[in-house]
Amino acid sequence: MATDSATVPARPLTNRYLLVSIAFPAAVTLAAIIVQLSVLTRLPNPIAVHWSLHGKPDQFAAAWITTALTGAIGVGFPTLIALLAIRELRRGRGGGAAIYRFTCALAVGISAFLGTLLTWTVVMQVGLANAQDAYLSWAALIVSLGLGVVVLAAAWFALPNGDRETGPPRPTSPLSLTTTERAVWVRRASFSKAGLIPIFAGVGAVTVAAIVAWMVAETLAMAWLLTGIAVILLLLALSTTVFWVRVDQTGLTVRSGIGVPRFRVPVSEILGAEMVSVSPLVEFGGWGMRWVPGRFGIVLRSGQAIQVHRRSGKQFVVTVNDAATGTALLQAFVERQPRRLQ
């Protein structure tokens, strides 16, 4: 097996996680704390720390509690997550980097969201005589949430991948086909039964919520929204349960049971095909149609899969039974192509 040319050595990986997932949120939290402390003397005592849905303050406490909370969550949460992730990455579970990368980015995003929101609630009470007048607007929540999302995205892009297989494909012995022979290999691939249960339970729950909303709603907007969400989720769930995997002279085609989406890799775009074994959680962070940098997979269960190395450098994977035959046939079609100058 060819050497994995892109194995990331442990040190730079860890340093990047330390920087993005611990140092950065710590700096942001420190700034938030400084802002809060600087206005401490101009705040009413006590300050409002909890608001009803209408923005009216209903709980009050000493100002330092908010600041302490900002510090504890803003620094503690992402640090804890990052340390766990770094420990797992050091253990060589680099293949699962996608999941650690996302979890850490999420923690950093949450830290930014809470830091912004808490600081906003403090700063808005500056100059108030009485905390009872401290009404909280939706803008505070929206802006903080927006900022949290932006920071999450930034953290995601800043965090590195773990090592992943980027070597050339393992040689696959192609199915022997004479020049006149035509062949097709078709297989139905379905989502692991155990995995379907939570998916359809979730869809069911939203459907029930939609039905309840229609019966009880004060405004129809909520009912329509929930119905829309239920329909979208149902379509997504159905589209992901069954796929047809086909290898023929045109290449590899993977088509959802309900018709769309369909994914096609033409033979002309294939460098090589190989059979691999996939661990969905570790390699893709879950099941279904999954993207990780450089790799797209239709990952319906763990185990054997056809993996295709595209000329673009990216990989396409689909879990399916009898992957050995499918791979061999695909390789045969790839090798039938006239040799192209690289």
Place this chain on the structure above:
Amino acid sequence: MLITIDPSNETPLFEQIAAAVRAGIMNSTIQSGDRIPTAKELCASLDVNRNTVLHAYQILRDEGLIELRRGRGATITPHGDRLRQLSASITQLAKEASALGVSADTLSRLVKDAYQ
């Protein structure tokens, strides 16, 4: 399920397709309950006439091996399992016949007669 056909072979294409499905059932790559694609999809992949595929499917249906549903392709029936049970005997018989110099046609005629 793998289907290989050779237009340069003298056996009619629909026969080759039916034989490929039968072979898949016999060697367990196709199981009872498995779906095989619609004639429309298969004919596109193999670059043959749709009627050729339909003919092959009708043969298999008459043999009780598949069940045809409109627009949903075909499903392998449990009958294939019974057929598979003969697989070992058939291989043995073919080997013996071949060693004795008996042709496949003669053998199938003898088997047909044995049904009386």
